[in-house]
Amino acid sequence: MDTAFVKKIVAEKYGVMAVTIEKIKNVYLICDERRKYCLKIIKYEKPHFLFILATIKHLYNNEFKAVPPIIETLDRKEYIELDNNYAYLTPWLAARESNYDNPLDIEMTAKVLAELHIKSKGFEIKDNMKPRIGWFKWFDNYRTRKKEILDFKARIEKKEEKSEFDIIYMEHMEEELLRCDQALQHLGESDYYIKMTKEIRGRGFCHHDFAHHNVLIGADNRVAIIDFDYAILDTHLHDLASLLIRRMKNGKWDLENARFILEAYDSVYRVEPEDIPIMAAFMEFPQDYWQVGIQYYWEKQPWGEDFFLKKLAKIIEDKEEKQEFIDEFMFFNYKGKGGRTY
Known part of the structure; x- marks a missing residue:
């Protein structure tokens, strides 16, 4: 324009x-x-x-x-x-992007996210709106994305000449498909449906793109949240689990990092014991692996083979440590004590 x-x-x-x-x-x-x-x-x-x-x-x-x-x-x-x-x-806004590796920034960010979720309560949908809706849809979303990964497999198998990305992506596919099944199983074993039934009554929403560049910090240390383009009607645990991922991905999977964020968030909005297994299942689903496949096979983004190879290499390098963390986090006996309950 x-x-x-x-x-x-x-x-x-x-x-x-x-x-x-x-x-x-x-x-x-x-x-x-x-x-x-x-x-x-x-x-x-x-x-x-x-x-x-x-x-x-x-x-x-x-x-x-x-x-x-x-x-x-x-x-x-x-x-x-x-x-x-x-x-x-x-x-x-005269402000800088937040740094999720900075403990002060991540603490402020988690507290503001909790306040956002509290203030989102009571949202009214009007007839002229068409919102994104995530309530009760995690199972369907994971099953759909698993089918899409299988579609990537079919596309690769049809190729006469396979790219280096194709070969590496296929090498890890069976493991990631198994991870899809594990995430679905663990979500089913959690109190997901009970939690959603309770939370939908609160009529809240999520930011749904709580990346560091959408969290700005001014010279007075005031936090500002921008870019609500991906806002969705869903449980606050969607945003909180995403924040945990953003803080810990690429080699920083550690229970103390998670505890630090949960305690900051919990000081404003109570984290319940049943929230942990739900978030663990959310984090376990191989979202990054599925997403890079979407970008490469469906969207055909013009970013070049090297870009995709580097992105895939990071995902592969990170997955074992991430799974070890999730296996521990799923049974993390966290008891919220600070914030309000809803």
């Missing part, structure tokens, strides 16, 4: 007379003579965009101050239509 067009639109819709505009991924950094703004572009159909916008508004209206406020247009609308997409404007 041409920056001259963006400049014209923000002047018309917001009265912002931009001096400079810079495109950074799916946002535009817009500077006038006094302030900096972020114009966030969402490339989804309108019903899903309205769901994303509503999650942000719900948190802000519930006094969750870690989301930047949405700036209304001159005619008091919360978003604009922009070149067949939708966009909203917020202040630009």
Whole structure:
């Protein structure tokens, strides 16, 4: 999208007379003579965009101050239509990306995530929204992804000439398919359905992309959460288990690392003993192995063979230590004691 067009639109819709505009991924950094703004572009159909916008508004209206406020247009609308997409404007945050290897950052991040989950409670779905829904779907998702891995196998077998990636991916497939079955079995042995039945009544949601670059930390150590594009109606354990993975992957699988995050989260939102086996099953499913297969065989991303080989090598290198951790974590006798219960 041409920056001259963006400049014209923000002047018309917001009265912002931009001096400079810079495109950074799916946002535009817009500077006038006094302030900096972020114009966030969402490339989804309108019903899903309205769901994303509503999650942000719900948190802000519930006094969750870690989301930047949405700036209304001159005619008091919360978003604009922009070149067949939708966009909203917020202040630009002067902050750095969090570092999940930094104990102070990960502690603050876990506490803010817990607060986000509490403040997400009571979310109301309206007829004009089309949300992502994760309630009760973990079993179906894992079974579907296992079938997709088998589809990758069929595609590889049909090739007359197999790439190096194909050969290595196939070498590890039987083990990963077994891991799919183990994750399904362990999820079935957990209190997953009981937990979901309880949590769905709370009508909360997850951020669903709690990566370090979506958690910003200002000079005053205030945490800000951005990019709700993947928000989903699901248990808070989805986000918490994902945070554990992001902190420990690539050779940092350690029960003390997990305990540190759980204690920080638990100081705000109680972690129950039955939560541990559910999260362990979530973490056990070979999501990274499945995802790199999707990118290579279905999406055919143009990232080059070397990129995929390096990505696959990291997954393979990490899997034994990860499984050893999960086998221990599944029976971790953690007793929450600090935060609120729901």
